[in-house]
Amino acid sequence: MWFGLRAAAIGATSAVTLLVSAGGASAQGQITVYCSVQEEWCRPMVDAFEKETGIKVAMTRKSSGETYAQIKAEAANPKGDIWWGGTGDPHMQAAEEGLSEEYKSPAMAQLHDWAVRQWTQSKGRTVGIYSGALGFAYNTKQLAQKGLAAPKCWADLLSPKLKDEVQVADPNSSGTAYTLLATIVQIMGEDKGFDYLKALHKNINQYTKSGAAPAKATSLGETTVGITFMHDQVTMIVDGAPMKAVAPCEGTGYEIGSMSIIKGTKNLEGAKKWYDFALSAKAQAIGGQAKSFQVPSNKSTPIPPESPNLAEIKLIDFDFAKYGSSAERKRLLAKWDAEVKNLPK
Secondary structure (H helix, E strand, O other), rough: OOHHHHHHOOOOOOOEEOOOOOOOOOOEEEEEEEEEEHHHHHHHHHHHHHHHHOOOOEEEEHHHHHHHHHHHHOOOOOOEEEEEEEOOHHHHHHOOOEEOOOOHHEEEEEEEEHHHHHHOOOOOOOOEEEEEEEEEEEEHHHHHHHOOOOOHHHHHHHHHHHHEEEEEOOOOOHHHHHHHHHHHHHHHHHHHHHHHHHHHHOOOEEEEEOOOOOHHHHHOOOOEEEEHHHHHHHHHHHOOOOEEOOOOOOEEEEEEEEEEEOOOOOOOHHHHHHHHOOHHHHHHHHHHHHHOOOOEOOOOOOOOOOOHHHHHEEEEOOOOOOOOOOOHHHHHHHHHHHHHHHOOO
C-alpha cells in the first residue's frame, strides 16, 4: 500500500568529510551534518544551504546504519547536529532510543501524508524527506554473455546459474539491505523469508557496506545483479550503464528516507534551519538535479521524470513502526548474522 503518493504528487562506503571540525561544529554559525544519501547529493545540498543561510556546514557522508551507530556511540557527547537522509528504519530506532530531538517544522503542512506519518509515529523525532522502492537491476551485457534469462522476481535470484553473481549490502551497515531483510520477512513470513535469504546467500559475491554500491558494481559489470533501491539503479542507467531495473513480481518494500535532529546538539537553532530548508520545495528539487531520483516529500517539488513510477510497482504495506523499532531491528539483524551471514557457500 502506497498511501496514494504518486497520485498525490500528480546507502560511498567510507566517510567523506568536506569541512573538518575536531570537536564538532560548536561555533555560532556552523553546523555538522551527517549525510546518508549519496555524496553527489550531499555536496550541492550543503552548498545551497550555506548560500541560503550563511551558516557553514561540516558534512560527513556515511550509510544510514553506520551513521546510526556513530550517533549512538557519541550519545554522551554529540559531535553532530543533524542527520539528513538514509532509510527511515534506523531513524525510527534512534527516535525510540532518545537519540533525536522532537521538532515540528513550519513546513510540515507542505508534506505528503506518508512523510508526516513518519513524524507522527516517531513522536516528532524524525520526518520523511523522500521515498523510493526496493528492487534489483541486472547488467544486460553480462546476462547476454552468460546466456541467462532475465530475472523478474525475487525467486529468480536463487537460480544456481547466478552463483556468485548477485551483490547486496550488509543490513548491519546499510538501511537499503535492512529494507530487503524486512521486505522478504513481510512478503514470505519469517521462517520462509530466512530460508530464502539463506538460499540467496549462496549467490552473493559480496555484502557491501553502502546500500547503493551494488548498483555501481552492476553498472561496471563487476556483478551481474545488484539489489538496491531502484532510484540508485536509475542514476546509473541515466549515465548510460547497460542495466535494466526490475520491480520484483512478488511485490517489494520501500523506504521513507528521513531526517532527524541529533539529541544534545550544541547548535539547535542551526539544526532547525537545516531541517526547515531541507523540507522546502526548493531544496528538495536539488535531488533530481544531482541525479538522485527519489520521490520528494514536499508536495510542490516536481517528481523527476526519470524516477520509477511507484504507482506501477507492487508495493507491500510496509510496517515502518514495527520494523523500525529498536527491539525488532536488533532481533532481525542478530538472526541474520547468526543464520545467514557466515553460512558456507
